[in-house]
Amino acid sequence: MKILVLGGDGFCGWPTSLHLSQLGHEVFIIDDFSRRRIDVELEVDSLTPIQPLSVRLDAWQRVSGKRIGFAHLDICADYDRVLEVIGSFSPDAIVHFAEQKSAPYSMKSTWHKRYTVSRNTSATTNLLCALLDAGVDAHVIHLGTMGVYGYESAGLMLPEGYVDAILEDPKGRLSKRRILYPFDPGSVYHTTKTLDALLFYYFNKQDGIRVTDLHQGIVWGTSTKDTELSEDLINRFDYDGDFGTVLNRFLIQAAVGFPLTVHGSGGQRRAFINIRDTVRCIELALMSPPSSGSQVRVLNQMTEVHRIRDLARLISRLFRVEVNSVSNPRTEDEENALDASCDGLVQLGLKPTLLEEGLLRELEYIARKYHHRVDSSRIPSQSLWSHRFK
Amino acid sequence: MKILVLGGDGFCGWPTSLHLSQLGHEVFIIDDFSRRRIDVELEVDSLTPIQPLSVRLDAWQRVSGKRIGFAHLDICADYDRVLEVIGSFSPDAIVHFAEQKSAPYSMKSTWHKRYTVSRNTSATTNLLCALLDAGVDAHVIHLGTMGVYGYESAGLMLPEGYVDAILEDPKGRLSKRRILYPFDPGSVYHTTKTLDALLFYYFNKQDGIRVTDLHQGIVWGTSTKDTELSEDLINRFDYDGDFGTVLNRFLIQAAVGFPLTVHGSGGQRRAFINIRDTVRCIELALMSPPSSGSQVRVLNQMTEVHRIRDLARLISRLFRVEVNSVSNPRTEDEENALDASCDGLVQLGLKPTLLEEGLLRELEYIARKYHHRVDSSRIPSQSLWSHRFK
Numbered sequence: 001m002k003i004l005v006l007g008g009d010g011f012c013g014w015p016t017s018l019h020l021s022q023l024g025h026e027v028f029i030i031d032d033f034s035r036r037r038i039d040v041e042l043e044v045d046s047l048t049p050i051q052p053l054s055v056r057l058d059a060w061q062r063v064s065g066k067r068i069g070f071a072h073l074d075i076c077a078d079y080d081r082v083l084e085v086i087g088s089f090s091p092d093a094i095v096h097f098a099e100q101k102s103a104p105y106s107m108k109s110t111w112h113k114r115y116t117v118s119r120n121t122s123a124t125t126n127l128l129c130a131l132l133d134a135g136v137d138a139h140v141i142h143l144g145t146m147g148v149y150g151y152e153s154a155g156l157m158l159p160e161g162y163v164d165a166i167l168e169d170p171k172g173r174l175s176k177r178r179i180l181y182p183f184d185p186g187s188v189y190h191t192t193k194t195l196d197a198l199l200f201y202y203f204n205k206q207d208g209i210r211v212t213d214l215h216q217g218i219v220w221g222t223s224t225k226d227t228e229l230s231e232d233l234i235n236r237f238d239y240d241g242d243f244g245t246v247l248n249r250f251l252i253q254a255a256v257g258f259p260l261t262v263h264g265s266g267g268q269r270r271a272f273i274n275i276r277d278t279v280r281c282i283e284l285a286l287m288s289p290p291s292s293g294s295q296v297r298v299l300n301q302m303t304e305v306h307r308i309r310d311l312a313r314l315i316s317r318l319f320r321v322e323v324n325s326v327s328n329p330r331t332e333d334e335e336n337a338l339d340a341s342c343d344g345l346v347q348l349g350l351k352p353t354l355l356e357e358g359l360l361r362e363l364e365y366i367a368r369k370y371h372h373r374v375d376s377s378r379i380p381s382q383s384l385w386s387h388r389f390k
Numbered sequence: 391m392k393i394l395v396l397g398g399d400g401f402c403g404w405p406t407s408l409h410l411s412q413l414g415h416e417v418f419i420i421d422d423f424s425r426r427r428i429d430v431e432l433e434v435d436s437l438t439p440i441q442p443l444s445v446r447l448d449a450w451q452r453v454s455g456k457r458i459g460f461a462h463l464d465i466c467a468d469y470d471r472v473l474e475v476i477g478s479f480s481p482d483a484i485v486h487f488a489e490q491k492s493a494p495y496s497m498k499s500t501w502h503k504r505y506t507v508s509r510n511t512s513a514t515t516n517l518l519c520a521l522l523d524a525g526v527d528a529h530v531i532h533l534g535t536m537g538v539y540g541y542e543s544a545g546l547m548l549p550e551g552y553v554d555a556i557l558e559d560p561k562g563r564l565s566k567r568r569i570l571y572p573f574d575p576g577s578v579y580h581t582t583k584t585l586d587a588l589l590f591y592y593f594n595k596q597d598g599i600r601v602t603d604l605h606q607g608i609v610w611g612t613s614t615k616d617t618e619l620s621e622d623l624i625n626r627f628d629y630d631g632d633f634g635t636v637l638n639r640f641l642i643q644a645a646v647g648f649p650l651t652v653h654g655s656g657g658q659r660r661a662f663i664n665i666r667d668t669v670r671c672i673e674l675a676l677m678s679p680p681s682s683g684s685q686v687r688v689l690n691q692m693t694e695v696h697r698i699r700d701l702a703r704l705i706s707r708l709f710r711v712e713v714n715s716v717s718n719p720r721t722e723d724e725e726n727a728l729d730a731s732c733d734g735l736v737q738l739g740l741k742p743t744l745l746e747e748g749l750l751r752e753l754e755y756i757a758r759k760y761h762h763r764v765d766s767s768r769i770p771s772q773s774l775w776s777h778r779f780k
Contacts, residue, residue: 079504110519114469117515118508121585125507129500137779154567156559167571168554169546170731177544181557182569183588191592195511195585198573202581206721208779293780331596341560389527389598390683 001286002026004089004138006075006127007097008068009053010035011236012143012219012278016095018226018233019279020286021066028089029053030082030098032074034119035236038105038243044378046236047252047370048222059232076122079130087134093286094131096142098123099192103147104242104329104383106189113188120192121199128203137210139289141282142200144193144215146271146302150184151336158340161213161298180298186332187385197296204296212285216278217271217302220247221358222366224276235275237366239374241381247272247311249379251359254319255367256374263381264328266309267335271302271342274353284348299344303352314355319363331385391676392416394479394528396465396517397487398458399443400425401626402533402609402668406485408616408623409669410676411456418479419443420472420488422464424509425626428495428633434768436626437642437760438612449622466512469520477524483676484521486532488513489582493537494719494773495632496579503578510582511589518593527600529679531672532590534583534605536661536692540574541726548730551603551688570688576722577775587686594686602675606668607661607692610637611748612756614666625665627756629764631771637662637701639769641749644709645757646764653771654718656699657725661692661732664743674738689734693742704745709753721775 003020007013008029021027031053039045051059053070061067069089075082075098086094099120100106106116124142131138149158163181166174180201183194193215200211222237238244239252250260273281281301290297312323328334346352398407398419411417421443429435441449443460451457459479465472465488476484489510490496496506514532521528539548553571556564570591573584583605590601612627628634629642640650663671671691680687702713718724736742 110523114512114515114519117589118512121511122504122508125504129504132778133500135778153559154565156557156563156565157561159560164558165572166556166558167546168556169543170549170733171547173546175544175546177572179555179572182555182567183591185588185592188592191588194588198575198581198584198588199507201573202575202578206775207777210779343560385596387597388522388525389600 001092002089003286004086004091004094005029005097006094007031007099009033010097011238012275013097014056015224015227015235015275016279016282017068018060019224019283021060021068022064022226023283028069028091030071030073030075030085032072042240042242044240044375047239047373048234048237048366050234050236051232055232059230063229075126076119079126082126083130083133086130086136090136091138093139093141093289094127095282096124096127096140100189102243103187103189104381106187107383107385116188117192121195124196124199128199128209131209132207140209140211141285142196142211142213144196144213145190146215146217146300146340147186147190148183148194148197148215149181150186151268151338152184152333153337155337158300160300160341160344200296208293210290210292211296212290213296213298214281214285214301215298217273218245218247219273219275219278220245221275221362224279240378242383246308250312250315251363251367252371252374253379254315254321255363255371256376257321258376258379259322259324260312260316261324261326261380262309262312263326263330264334266307266312266325268308268332269305269336269338270308271338271340272304272306272355273302274358276353277303277350281345281350284345284350288348300340300342301345302340302342304355305338305340329381329384331387391482392479393676394476394481394484395419395487396484397421397489399423400487401628402665403487404446405614405617405625405665406669406672407458408450409614409673411450411458412454412616413673418459420461420463420465420475422462432630432632434630434765437629437763438624438627438756440624440626441622445622449620453619465516466509469516472516473520473523476520476526480526481528483529483531483679484517485672486514486517486530490579492633493577493579494771496577497773497775506578507582511585514586514589518589518599521599522597530599530601531675532586532601532603534586534603535580536605536607536690536730537576537580538573538584538587538605539571540576541658541728542574542723543727545727548690550690550731550734590686598683600680600682601686602680603686603688604671604675604691605688607663608635608637609663609665609668610635611665611752614669630768632773636698640702640705641753641757642761642764643769644705644711645753645761646766647711648766648769649712649714650702650706651714651716651770652699652702653716653720654724656697656702656715658698658722659695659726659728660698661728661730662694662696662745663692664748666743667693667740671735671740674735674740678738690730690732691735692730692732694745695728695730719771719774721777
């Protein structure tokens with residue numbers, strides 16, 4: 001299969017590209033290195049010493065004998081050249097990671113809000129339009145987020161995208177429908193994924209573009225079998241307050257003896273997935289594309305739900321480190337129920353990597369090995385979700 | 391009241407600015423003349439001889455003694471200068487017309503799709519962010535469209551934004567909620583108004599920005615009491631295939647003896663409103679802003695529902711002109727029921743201008759007077775809603 005990976009230099013995009021290449025697919029990456037430029041802006045760096053993409057690609061060829069193509073293009077700004085790549089490569093599938101993916105980053109300032117909306121909506125719109133222009137009927141696999149649903153489900157299990165609903169009109173007449181579960185995003189970043197969902201809805205309905213929207217939980221872990229094949233293939237590990245996800249931040253805090261910072265009560269329940277399962281989920285979605293004419297397929301890409309304070313306690317116990325409660329910079333409920341369906345990917349064959357199993361490996365492989373690279377001043381989260389007129 | 395009108399040089403924006411100024415409000419217009427530039431692109435012109443904005447503003451001062459301020463700014467590109475205007479003018483309300491508003495234009499090519507998404511989402515995002523940056527708690531009145539709901543309501547009356555729903559989760563558990571009526575846009579343009587609705591939802595929830603989203607029907611008519619005060623104040627009248635709305639196109643076709651072009655069976659039911667009611671609705675929304683902390687207010691800004699072929703027959707009978715059925719360039723149901731609630735604005739005091747009443751005036755005032763300016767080659771619609779992969 002020919003697979004174009006947009007954002008293939010990133011945290012999820014890189015191990016996905018390797019995994020798909022390893023499976024024998026012809027992989028081509030488009031990336032504009034915007035994630036690396038944000039590191040420069042924030043004056044942070046991956047904990048792990050990631051190599052420039054050209055070094056990564058050479059290393060991959062050396063260890064696997066397989067070549068991954070690459071074009072340095074900004075899908076938002078270089079529409080015509082992206083169209084050329086799509087036209088000449090003619091992919092069977094496109095994995096779309098090319099979006100600004102941090103909620104705290106999207107909340108740093110109004111510049112960051114505007115950047116995130118503009119970048120993410122134009123990346124998605126340009127991709128969909130390029131498929132129309134090129135006449136390439138590729139399956140689009142997009143990385144969404146569980147956060148489109150919001151975290152207050154009032155006792156309901158979150159479905160995979162769609163929910164059965166009975167609507168009651170102003171005259172009391174009823175109509176039964178299957179609708180997209182009503183969105184309730186908690187940050188500007190999460191809002192952009194709801195905008196994406198509507199763009200997919202429309203272009204699927206109008207033009208028949210086949211889309212799988214994978215609403216991913218919080219990713220933890222770093223390495224996959226492929227990235228472990230060479231030090232030059234190492235994946236990024238973010239631990240800073242903007243891009244570091246909660247479990248990875250706890251791991252590095254544990255490794256350097258920094259107290260685990262729990263925002264508020266830590267009663268927030270969130271959905272998690274290991275990076276090894278991320279790459280496998282994308283493989284599974286690729287292997288069973290939606291049929292022509294079917295609506296957007298939505299799958300929840302997550303394997304476990306945990307309360308933040310339970311994770312902190314687990315790591316605190318395992319690694320004998322304190323837990324500190326700090327004030328919560330986000331606007332969110334500090335206690336929520338979360339029950340979410342994730343049957344779709346399991347039915348396609350996913351066998352989840354459990355937290356207990358992966359946790360120690362992560363600590364050994366990454367946190368202990370590279371903890372001398374930690375800049376502790378970058379650990380606290382600085383972005384505030386402040387209310388302007390409330 | 392101090393009122394900023396974004397897009398105040400346009401078809402709805404101009405008569406709204408005059409109306410609000412006439413009522414004694416302090417009005418300031420921001421416009422980048424993008425609508426006039428699109429006329430240049432499409433090689434069409436308003437049927438009515440509209441004057442440059444500076445001439446319009448001078449004429450208004452002459453006939454009314456009132457000044458309307460103006461800054462030539464692109465809200466998408468000139469964020470900092472828009473922020474300056476908002477900060478120094480400190481409006482009580484902002485009427486947001488600054489979007490690409492034609493569905494056929496948005497479907498002309500992928501360039502037009504991308505332009506419409508980019509322009510409309512960035513206009514709205516920039517406006518919301520500028521309010522946060524300026525610390526100005528202005529009431530935002532946005533012109534949405536009835537088209538966000540779609541036209542297949544399966545026997546339900548379309549509500550005003552929100553609908554009571556019972557959701558059933560994958561385990562069969564039920565939850566009653568009041569949700570945004572599920573969107574089903576029929577063009578890229580309509581899709582952008584659904585994106586706007588989610589942006590308003592988020593910034594209202596997070597930051598307390600007060601928003602009224604007016605989901606407008608198809609506007610017909612041209613003149614208002616204010617625009618009739620001087621020939622230099624005349625409003626634009628579009629009759630071309632992209633920007634001309636159906637009833638105005640029928641009027642001009644009748645005036646020049648061009649057969650009325652009905653797309654498909656003409657069984658499409660659509661919601662209509664006269665331009666005089668548009669300006670009055672905005673006044674009414676301004677006079678009763680949503681209170682601090684309340685959710686986005688959604689009102690349907692329409693007064694009548696008609697089938698397209700009934701309108702064609704009415705005009706055909708009145709003006710003795712033929713009706714031609716042409717193939718429908720749009721992807722839409724050619725027969726639909728449409729029942730929509732529009733109580734909100736009536737409760738606020740709207741007294742609708744009925745079709746029969748306004749129709750003859752329009753024909754006399756506009757179509758007969760300026761029909762020598764018609765370029766018949768511009769009447770047919772050229773944009774196709776073609777399916778790419780279906």
